[in-house]
Amino acid sequence: MSSPSDIDALIDLMSKLPGLGPRSARRAVLHMVVRRDRILQPLADLMHRVSVGSYKCSICGNISMSPICKICQDEERTTGSLCVVENISDLWAMERAGVFDGHYHVLGGVLSALDSVGPDQLRVPQLVERVESQDFEEVILALNATVDGQTTAHYIADQLMGKCRVSLLAHGVPIGGELDYLDDGTISAAMYARKTLE
Amino acid sequence: MSSPSDIDALIDLMSKLPGLGPRSARRAVLHMVVRRDRILQPLADLMHRVSVGSYKCSICGNISMSPICKICQDEERTTGSLCVVENISDLWAMERAGVFDGHYHVLGGVLSALDSVGPDQLRVPQLVERVESQDFEEVILALNATVDGQTTAHYIADQLMGKCRVSLLAHGVPIGGELDYLDDGTISAAMYARKTLE
Numbered sequence: 001m002s003s004p005s006d007i008d009a010l011i012d013l014m015s016k017l018p019g020l021g022p023r024s025a026r027r028a029v030l031h032m033v034v035r036r037d038r039i040l041q042p043l044a045d046l047m048h049r050v051s052v053g054s055y056k057c058s059i060c061g062n063i064s065m066s067p068i069c070k071i072c073q074d075e076e077r078t079t080g081s082l083c084v085v086e087n088i089s090d091l092w093a094m095e096r097a098g099v100f101d102g103h104y105h106v107l108g109g110v111l112s113a114l115d116s117v118g119p120d121q122l123r124v125p126q127l128v129e130r131v132e133s134q135d136f137e138e139v140i141l142a143l144n145a146t147v148d149g150q151t152t153a154h155y156i157a158d159q160l161m162g163k164c165r166v167s168l169l170a171h172g173v174p175i176g177g178e179l180d181y182l183d184d185g186t187i188s189a190a191m192y193a194r195k196t197l198e
Numbered sequence: 199m200s201s202p203s204d205i206d207a208l209i210d211l212m213s214k215l216p217g218l219g220p221r222s223a224r225r226a227v228l229h230m231v232v233r234r235d236r237i238l239q240p241l242a243d244l245m246h247r248v249s250v251g252s253y254k255c256s257i258c259g260n261i262s263m264s265p266i267c268k269i270c271q272d273e274e275r276t277t278g279s280l281c282v283v284e285n286i287s288d289l290w291a292m293e294r295a296g297v298f299d300g301h302y303h304v305l306g307g308v309l310s311a312l313d314s315v316g317p318d319q320l321r322v323p324q325l326v327e328r329v330e331s332q333d334f335e336e337v338i339l340a341l342n343a344t345v346d347g348q349t350t351a352h353y354i355a356d357q358l359m360g361k362c363r364v365s366l367l368a369h370g371v372p373i374g375g376e377l378d379y380l381d382d383g384t385i386s387a388a389m390y391a392r393k394t395l396e
Contacts (some may be wrong), residue, residue, distance in 0.1 A: 006263050010244045013237065018229050018330065019352035028215040029248075030287055033261050044245035045228070046208045051239040054231055056206065063231050064273065065204050069273055089228055 007033070059130075061106030062125055069093075071104060076088045078102040080137040084127060085157065086110055086144055094142060102140075105130065110148040111155055124156065131163050145171060149180055205231070225254060257328075260289055260302030261320055269293075273393060276300040278335040282325060282354065284308055284342055290339060300338075308346040309353055322354065329361050336363045361394065 007029065015025035056062075057069035064070065071077065079101035085091050091104050105122040107122045118123070131139060139160055143149040157166045171189035173179070179187065205227065213223035225297075230238040255267035262268065269275065279300035283289050289302050305320045317323065329337060337358055341347040355364045369387035371377070377385060 006244060006247050008263065010241075010248055011246060013241050016237065017226040019225060020217065024217035026215060026290065030261070031216050032245070033252055036252075040245055041249040043208075043211050044242050046204060046211060046247055047245065048244035049204050050208055050227075050231060051234055051242055055233075058236075063205065063228070079207065087228075092224065150239065161218065179312055189204060 083140045110152040127143045159166045260301045280334045281338045290369040
């Protein structure tokens with residue numbers, strides 16, 4: 001065949017990444033091979049370094065190049081509020097938005113009866129322990145606005161009730177959103193949570 | 199910030215691959231880091247092996263894990279016909295189609311006045327030399343049906359005229375194509391090249 005084993009294997013493995021299929025993996029590999037010194041070798045080195053040197057932060061669950069991530073180490077961040085997110089990508093999204101300077105707790109998923117994910121498969125016990133041992137003023141449940149996300153949020157709210165103030169992200173019309181393109185659920189949520197101008 | 203330097207650098211470099219942007223690069227990197235042993239480390243190893251061990255075949259221009267690629271080494275392939283393609287990805291596409299068992303010549307691009315690409319920037323001199331020194335029955339110009347591709351095909355045909363038989367890929371309605379969705383050029387080409395049933 002045209003492309004020999006290691007190149008084929010590379011294409012095959014690249015095509016397993018989310019967002020890439022066989023065709024885009026071939027394009028990406030050709031792009032890399034042609035730019036060996038600028039892309040292929042640096043990428044190989046970085047992947048090796050991340051592979052041997054990355055950790056799951058033992059406090060929040062973020063990935064990091066140190067056993068405790070930079071956010072948990074950062075002494076300038078507010079210690080009084082904790083933001084609970086489903087996944088690391090959600091933590092990164094919150095950080096990009098730049099509206100929260102407290103600490104995080106990554107659950108690692110959501111409760112799901114269908115996939116038989118219970119509280120113990122997630123980092124819920126660690127969350128409860130963390131809230132009990134530390135003195136948080138507020139726990140913000142920043143879970144996705146999906147059925148499973150909201151079920152999980154309410155389950156966690158029950159667990160934490162009485163231990164500290166628990167809040168949820170607001171639902172409503174997204175910024176830039178047009179009513180005609182929104183689903184009924186979002187419009188209902190925005191209607192129920194409407195604000196009186198004063 | 200949330201994701202420390204090496205992880206950030208990996209996301210940044212991945213986002214430079216064709217077909218990936220910042221968002222899909224983040225998703226891909228998270229996917230890899232979570233699957234360290236199955237994806238991240240094997241990918242790092244493969245990239246390193248390809249980076250240090252891949253060659254541009256000195257005969258056809260394909261990439262390969264040996265100085266001369268497997269197609270050029272393969273003694274079971276027809277030696278009488280040569281297929282000229284623009285890029286390595288086109289060579290791979292021809293191989294996937296499985297309709298040609300001769301040898302290849304990768305030009306490395308097309309003539310382009312705008313980008314000031316002349317015959318000497320491409321592997322045209324090597325092609326002429328190859329056709330003069332070897333005894334090909336037919337040279338098939340399998341260049342893309344773009345303006346630059348066809349200009350290049352006609353330039354090469356002029357260079358090779360009298361040295362061997364030169365042919366071009368047929369133009370027409372693609373298999374599965376619907377006339378209503380085809381451009382005028384394709385329909386004209388299909389009309390001019392129509393075949394009489396016998």
